[in-house]
Amino acid sequence: MIALDYWYVGDYQYKDHAIAYVPALVHVLAEGRYRTLNPQQEKEEEVVSLVRKEEKKKEKREKVLEVYFGFDSYRLSQKEKEKLLKLDREKTYFLVGHADWIGKEGYNLRLSQRRAKSVEKYLNSLNLKVEGISSKGEEECRIKKELEGKVRVSGKLIKELQPCRKVEVFSSF
Structure with a gap:
């Protein structure tokens, strides 16, 4: 399981939560930009892929x-x-x-x-x-x-x- 860098729901900020806890709409910092995701419509693998790319960039x-x-x-x-x-x-x-x-x-x-x-x-x-x-x-x-x-x-x-x-x-x- 991959941890998200940051995600937002309403006005609340959460940090380092696992993808399994993703609610209906998620704002993810991925590929240097925030992106809104709907986990019910997008494949979990795509979300994981975006997060992994961002983590690799952070290392550099x-x-x-x-x-x-x-x-x-x-x-x-x-x-x-x-x-x-x-x-x-x-x-x-x-x-x-x-x-x-x-x-x-x-x-x-x-x-x-x-x-x-x-x-x-x-x-x-x-x-x-x-x-x-x-x-x-x-x-x-x-x-x-x-x-x-x-x-x-x-x-x-x-x-x-x-x-x-x-x-x-x-x-x-």
Whole structure:
């Protein structure tokens, strides 16, 4: 049995569930893009094949840099644009957007998607190839999440969570 990288049902995100637990409609990250599948209409072997292809691609990816964003923002700063200018034009890139845990989960997921799209748009303007994007919302900031509800959202907390507001850029080889 193969595990899915990510799948979504409604607004809920699940991770590392086996194909046997696939509900009526599934959004799968496969071949660098999200794809909606209906397991009742598509053969399980096709779904497994797509997931295996994506897993092979992941093995061939290397993180080359992280691009950071301001609080509640998906706009690239000039400093971050300069980091992206140094990327190799011969390679293809995969982007993963992130957000901190301040705010609602659905909003943070959309914000992380906008961040990844912002980087993708800028890379495309530089004629760099992007093979796909993924978003993890607040996934990377789970350690800090234990403070949620116990501390007031302040400038200090916003600053401390800065490393969570990013897009990871991976190269494929």
